[in-house]
Amino acid sequence: MYTPPKSKHIPQATIKRLATYVQVLESLQRDNIDLVASRPLAEACGVQGSQVRKDLAYFGEFGIRGVGYQVKNLILAITTSLGVDHEWPMVLLGVGNLGRAIINHIGFHAHGFRIQAIFDCDPEKIGKTAHGFEILPPEALAPIVAMHKIEIGIVTTKPNSAQLAADTLVSAGISAILNFSPARIKVPESIHVEYVDFFRQLYSLVFDIVRDKTSVWDDNDS
Amino acid sequence: MYTPPKSKHIPQATIKRLATYVQVLESLQRDNIDLVASRPLAEACGVQGSQVRKDLAYFGEFGIRGVGYQVKNLILAITTSLGVDHEWPMVLLGVGNLGRAIINHIGFHAHGFRIQAIFDCDPEKIGKTAHGFEILPPEALAPIVAMHKIEIGIVTTKPNSAQLAADTLVSAGISAILNFSPARIKVPESIHVEYVDFFRQLYSLVFDIVRDKTSVWDDNDS
């Protein structure tokens, strides 16, 4: 059951961190730890204790003063607050290497993100199967989205097909897109898009490495 | 050749955006566009024009007033500033589905990120090949890292092996880790880590979808 958040605006950064908290809490659960304070939880996530408490406070009071948080309770509180406490069927467009890896990604299923059907434009691929799914043509998308009330579409096409895939998803009635292709896409205001682009992170790592090296050389004047 | 940045501190967010700018600039280049102003570039990246100009200003003056930026020039200026204008050899630990997809990921090679060798702990896998690479045992890591002066390691193991993989990389002398496994890892201060975790983004999409729905119901009082 969904409980509305206490506060009106919640930072994007908070939502992303909450996902991390769940990840760490689940690993604590596997180790049979059922109580945790904000500080150790925060440390495992690479943030401050006060950050954890503030993030949670946007949604309610889930802790016990002087004690901490019950792991099981807190996982449920966060997943319920975010809306990830039930199944989310999804469709995937673009059955290349990356697409196949995503289809097979075990973690999805365990967290309620279930791929319902997969699609590709390539006539060579249509009709064949990948990890037990029949590869369908784009025309088959809209009825499946409607029938299963699917709201999330995954794009794993090559960059030059990403916009077409996005357009197809939008006209099929999807409301959010997870884009793995290294291309920006244009969609109506009302559609939510997230980009999974590890080049951003690789660039960031390289910059950090280079910065480290140069700061060793010139640690003299300003 | 590397030019040091004009300013001392540069926001992480700026670095990540610069990677996006390069991506969009490269697609402009493919369309034979060789001049672009901050505004249209910014729109394609989903940010403000002033943001683009400020981000670039951290590193120098690359534009022509009244005109805009030369696409080719700007790509070079950004890649040089970040240190991604030359090859970065990498190693990969964990040859499962995801690992194989990453090895085969064509974009890496095109951007100078070259996988040099791949490793796995599973005796069943060691000695076999994946996409033309022989799967090596962890013991072989340190000498290869040293020989090729490798600084970046990719972790694509299952979550319960991620810490072991990270420890192996650190003791082999790596200085940055790109972690695809859905587990937090502990490393010394001096090691840079970036997490590629699309659950964060999926959670964020779900929250946006749910928020949209509820805000339609209660658009009355505060």
Next chain:
DNA sequence: CAATGTGAAGTACTTCACAGCC
């Protein structure tokens, strides 16, 4: 008495607005 929940203070990032230049 230990750890939460939270206003208030601090910091970091973004946008504005316009002078400077092509």
Next chain:
DNA sequence: GGCTGTGAAGTACTTCACATTG
């Protein structure tokens, strides 16, 4: 005339510090 480069103003997020409570 149009667009860059940039201080100054604004906004958003993070951390502090402490009153509160099991």
